[in-house]
Amino acid sequence: MTTRSTTEAPGAGAGPRKAAARTLRDAGAALAQLARGLGTAVPALAVLLLVVLAAVTAPLGVGLLLAAVLPRALHALAGRERARLTRVGPEVVPPDPPPVRLRQALTDPTTRRELRWLVRHATLGLVLGLLGVYLPIAAVRDTLFPLLWPVAPADATSTSLGFGTARTWPEAASVTLLGLGWTAIILGLGPALARLQANPGRRLLSAGPGTDLSLRVAELTATRAAALDAHATELRRIERSLHDGAQNRVVAVTVLLGAARRMVARDPAGADELLERAQSAAEQALAELRGVARSILPPVLSDRGLAGAVSGLAADCPVPCRTEVDVPERCAASVEATAYFVVAEALTNIAKHSGARAAVVTARSRGGRLRLRIEDDGRGGAHEDGGSGLAGIRRRVAAHDGTLTLASPPGGPTLLEVDLPCGS
Numbered sequence: 001m002t003t004r005s006t007t008e009a010p011g012a013g014a015g016p017r018k019a020a021a022r023t024l025r026d027a028g029a030a031l032a033q034l035a036r037g038l039g040t041a042v043p044a045l046a047v048l049l050l051v052v053l054a055a056v057t058a059p060l061g062v063g064l065l066l067a068a069v070l071p072r073a074l075h076a077l078a079g080r081e082r083a084r085l086t087r088v089g090p091e092v093v094p095p096d097p098p099p100v101r102l103r104q105a106l107t108d109p110t111t112r113r114e115l116r117w118l119v120r121h122a123t124l125g126l127v128l129g130l131l132g133v134y135l136p137i138a139a140v141r142d143t144l145f146p147l148l149w150p151v152a153p154a155d156a157t158s159t160s161l162g163f164g165t166a167r168t169w170p171e172a173a174s175v176t177l178l179g180l181g182w183t184a185i186i187l188g189l190g191p192a193l194a195r196l197q198a199n200p201g202r203r204l205l206s207a208g209p210g211t212d213l214s215l216r217v218a219e220l221t222a223t224r225a226a227a228l229d230a231h232a233t234e235l236r237r238i239e240r241s242l243h244d245g246a247q248n249r250v251v252a253v254t255v256l257l258g259a260a261r262r263m264v265a266r267d268p269a270g271a272d273e274l275l276e277r278a279q280s281a282a283e284q285a286l287a288e289l290r291g292v293a294r295s296i297l298p299p300v301l302s303d304r305g306l307a308g309a310v311s312g313l314a315a316d317c318p319v320p321c322r323t324e325v326d327v328p329e330r331c332a333a334s335v336e337a338t339a340y341f342v343v344a345e346a347l348t349n350i351a352k353h354s355g356a357r358a359a360v361v362t363a364r365s366r367g368g369r370l371r372l373r374i375e376d377d378g379r380g381g382a383h384e385d386g387g388s389g390l391a392g393i394r395r396r397v398a399a400h401d402g403t404l405t406l407a408s409p410p411g412g413p414t415l416l417e418v419d420l421p422c423g424s
């Protein structure tokens with residue numbers, strides 16, 4: 001009995017503690033999501049005002065000029081909202097690209113759905129976004145008000161509601177209750193408010209039920225095949241490295257050990273020499289195995305992160321290489337490994353083929369995307385058909401739904417750009 005009660009005690013406390021931590025985390029994430037919604041809600045209000053202005057001034061002709069650029073602005077903004085919503089939840093699959101010409105846009109169902117989203121996001125979405133900023137400020141201010149009260153001017157407004165003046169200590173202390181009320185609203189309603197702000201976008205900006213998704217399915221099938229292909233190539237590479245490297249050395253070790261055993265009685269000095277060769281072969285096998293292990297998932301990534309790993313690659317590059325790495329957001333381990341192999345292959349190519357005097361590697365992670373740029377001032381002319389390196393990294397990048405762009409005109413310079421989603 002005693003044992004049970006002592007083992008249950010921490011578990012019983014851990015449940016509520018975990019639940020409280022989850023509530024706090026969810027509320028924090030909801031506030032951040034609401035506030036980030038302002039990034040599209042404020043431009044949405046501007047576009048909505050322009051739409052109204054265009055409609056009102058259309059008879060004068062001015063509105064028609066404005067209306068010509070509005071579909072483009074609306075589609076761009078809707079695209080930004082889709083990307084934002086995809087970062088914080090399930091993917092918002094875009095419909096087929098809508099027309100940008102005014103006449104077709106007016107009758108296009110996608111544009112109409114985007115317009116309905118615009119009205120909701122520029123009003124309700126904006127108010128909810130402002131609440132996401134206002135609520136935490138009000139909660140902190142009102143909860144801590146009794147500390148500020150002694151130094152506040154006598155007739156200053158005491159609550160963040162904009163009315164009420166505390167004249168006595170009990171009145172000042174009661175403002176704390178309001179602050180706790182704000183906190184309760186944040187904890188209890190925060191996630192629901194974030195959902196309310198996201199719902200119009202999720203409903204109106206995703207491909208409607210009648211949309212033809214065959215293109216997207218074909219794209220996903222192709223990238224899945226590429227991922228499996230990349231995986232098989234990787235396994236073949238590992239198998240080859242083990243076969244040609246470590247395995248051969250271990251065979252040499254066994255042969256040398258056998259010969260040494262046979263020789264030990266009649267020629268101890270010769271046996272000793274064979275043993276020494278066996279030891280050096282075993283050491284080489286170990287080094288080969290380390291190399292293979294490193295090439296599967298470089299330990300430097302987990303030890304020093306992408307920034308350290310890229311700096312390490314640049315330092316080892318025979319061509320002088322400058323790095324600009326700004327990756328405050330950590331990405332999934334598989335994405336960082338792909339980024340590492342992209343930089344490794346690009347720098348190896350620069351050293352092998354470019355004849356460059358200098359190279360620059362830039363890595364940035366922002367808004368859920370990791371962007372890499374590897375540039376050299378060499379002779380150019382890089383092409384994917386020339387070997388397996390560039391084609392291999394293109395397959396790796398495609399497997400993450402990322403993109404690879406190579407610009408390498410004859411005479412140079414060569415620029416390789418890779419864009420990867422962080423979380424895949």
Ligand SMILES: Nc1ncnc2c1ncn2[C@@H]1O[C@H](COP(=O)(O)OP(=O)(O)OP(=O)(O)O)[C@@H](O)[C@H]1O
Nearest residue numbers: 349350353354380381382383386387388389390414
């Ligand atoms: N930075 C560069 N500058 C100039 N030429 C390049 C550069 N990178 C690649 N190339 C050219 O593009 C070709 C293809 O490169 P890729 O990396 O695919 O193959 P590789 O380096 O020859 O062989 P592998 O990478 O399979 O060992 C190279 O053979 C080379 O001619």
Ligand SMILES: [Mg+2]
Nearest residue numbers: 349387389390
């Ligand atoms: Mg190469």
